Amino acid sequence: MSDFNRDTFGFIERCRDYGDVVCMRFLYVTAYFLYHPDDIEYVVSTGAKNFIKSRNQRSALFQRLVGNGLLTSEGEFWKRQRRLAQPAFHRHRINAYAETMVDYAQRTIATWQNGEERDIHRDMMRLALEIVVKTLFNADVSADADNVGRVLARITTPFAGQATIKWILDNRLPTLTHRRFNRDAREIDAIVYRIINERRRGGQDEGDLLSMLLKAHDEEGSDLNDKQLRDEVMTIFLAGHETSALTLSWAWYLLAQNPETETKFHAELAEVLKGRLPTMEDLPRLKYTEMIAKESMRLYPPAYALGRETVQECEIRGFRVPKGAQVFMFQWVTQRDSRFFPQPDQFQPERWTEEFTNTLPKYAYFPFGGGPRVCIGSYFAMMEIVLLLATIGQRFRFSLQSDHPVKLIPAMSLRPKDGVKVIVEERR
Numbered sequence: 001m002s003d004f005n006r007d008t009f010g011f012i013e014r015c016r017d018y019g020d021v022v023c024m025r026f027l028y029v030t031a032y033f034l035y036h037p038d039d040i041e042y043v044v045s046t047g048a049k050n051f052i053k054s055r056n057q058r059s060a061l062f063q064r065l066v067g068n069g070l071l072t073s074e075g076e077f078w079k080r081q082r083r084l085a086q087p088a089f090h091r092h093r094i095n096a097y098a099e100t101m102v103d104y105a106q107r108t109i110a111t112w113q114n115g116e117e118r119d120i121h122r123d124m125m126r127l128a129l130e131i132v133v134k135t136l137f138n139a140d141v142s143a144d145a146d147n148v149g150r151v152l153a154r155i156t157t158p159f160a161g162q163a164t165i166k167w168i169l170d171n172r173l174p175t176l177t178h179r180r181f182n183r184d185a186r187e188i189d190a191i192v193y194r195i196i197n198e199r200r201r202g203g204q205d206e207g208d209l210l211s212m213l214l215k216a217h218d219e220e221g222s223d224l225n226d227k228q229l230r231d232e233v234m235t236i237f238l239a240g241h242e243t244s245a246l247t248l249s250w251a252w253y254l255l256a257q258n259p260e261t262e263t264k265f266h267a268e269l270a271e272v273l274k275g276r277l278p279t280m281e282d283l284p285r286l287k288y289t290e291m292i293a294k295e296s297m298r299l300y301p302p303a304y305a306l307g308r309e310t311v312q313e314c315e316i317r318g319f320r321v322p323k324g325a326q327v328f329m330f331q332w333v334t335q336r337d338s339r340f341f342p343q344p345d346q347f348q349p350e351r352w353t354e355e356f357t358n359t360l361p362k363y364a365y366f367p368f369g370g371g372p373r374v375c376i377g378s379y380f381a382m383m384e385i386v387l388l389l390a391t392i393g394q395r396f397r398f399s400l401q402s403d404h405p406v407k408l409i410p411a412m413s414l415r416p417k418d419g420v421k422v423i424v425e426e427r428r
């Protein structure tokens with residue numbers, strides 16, 4: 001346990017040396033680490049009925065944050081909520097958000113000065129939060145964005161820390177950490193309730209996700225009560241911005257270290273856009289930009305682990321896995337496995353040809369998960385990432401500050417510990 005806490009990534013990488021299925025115990029919890037794409041496919045997709053989300057996602061602290069929203073709910077209830085939210089994520093609807101995405105990116109970079117120092121991760125977090133709230137809830141959180149960022153950074157406890165006695169106590173006793181967590185959660189609650197109440201007062205149907213949820217709430221006999229509404233909004237609020245922001249931050253970080261890739265990226269922008277702003281119609285031709293997004297998510301997957309619990313005994317790769325076991329799969333390790341990715345530690349967007357994609361085992365690359373619980377926002381996220389890379393990359397490039405090495409922290413998602421500090425250069 002102490003190894004796991006001290007060096008989470010090293011630990012989960014070293015475990016793979018024991019095989020594709022590794023079993024261990026953390027206190028009273030039996031855990032299995034799965035590394036092979038076929039077994040990952042079984043857990044998240046073909047055998048999904050044998051699993052629910054893992055215990056750490058049902059902890060009191062996590063529940064306090066996202067409650068019984070889409071990410072954490074199970075069974076018939078989850079099915080109903082997913083059906084309810086799905087229309088807001090249909091392609092034709094998402095396509096209409098392209099202009100807002102580009103517009104918000106423009107607003108963000110309008111204040112940047114050539115040669116100034118910035119934490120690009122903080123900028124991306126703020127931008128992605130504003131976009132998700134504007135497009136899905138038609139609300140503005142510009143004034144609250146920094147505050148939300150600060151509270152979120154405090155609230156999301158490192159994954160490894162969850163296997164400690166301290167975490168278990170924090171979950172059950174009113175410790176100082178627990179009390180501070182609750183205070184922070186109340187602060188975000190207030191913003192979420194403000195968004196809901198503003199829309200209620202306005203009364204009009206905006207045709208967005210929030211309207212769909214409110215309509216279901218108002219239908220006679222609906223069980224989407226106030227708390228449930230809050231849980232769904234909070235889930236999208238959290239799941240819908242940090243992950244996209246991280247992909248962008250890691251992409252800028254990788255581009256800054258790979259000048260040849262950066263040159264090709266700039267060449268594509270010049271050829272496709274010829275100096276104008278990107279639109280929805282440009283997406284099919286921004287192929288190299290899309291490859292950069294995919295390769296960034298391979299090396300730095302924002303969701304670096306998936307967790308499930310067995311609801312009945314099952315067999316994985318010939319091993320009997322008992323009921324109640326915790327099963328973990330790691331994008332961080334499998335997406336860097338040399339059996340599936342030649343030169344796995346190198347940033348090579350070129351590898352993502354159609355031919356390579358078609359021969360890759362399905363779950364060797366799974367940044368958005370898969371099966372019935374696959375990310376509902378994957379199309380939204382890919383479109384947002386490509387449009388933002390194009391809008392920002394057309395005007396600016398970044399160099400890393402040599403005195404600020406970037407350290408990873410395995411929090412709820414794969415974060416840069418103290419941000420990504422860069423010098424902003426305006427492109428001529």
Ligand code: HEM
Nearest residue numbers: 070071239240243244302303367368369373375376377381
């Ligand atoms: C690069 C960006 C993103 C990544 C890497 C990502 C990753 C993931 C992953 C891995 C899961 C599956 C979790 C599991 O199986 O346990 C998931 C689920 C989910 N994501 Fe995303 N996500 C991204 C963007 C978004 C966006 C933009 C939204 C919403 C606007 C969103 C909303 C959700 C929701 C609601 C779920 C739960 C779905 C369900 O269980 O039915 N995500 N995401």
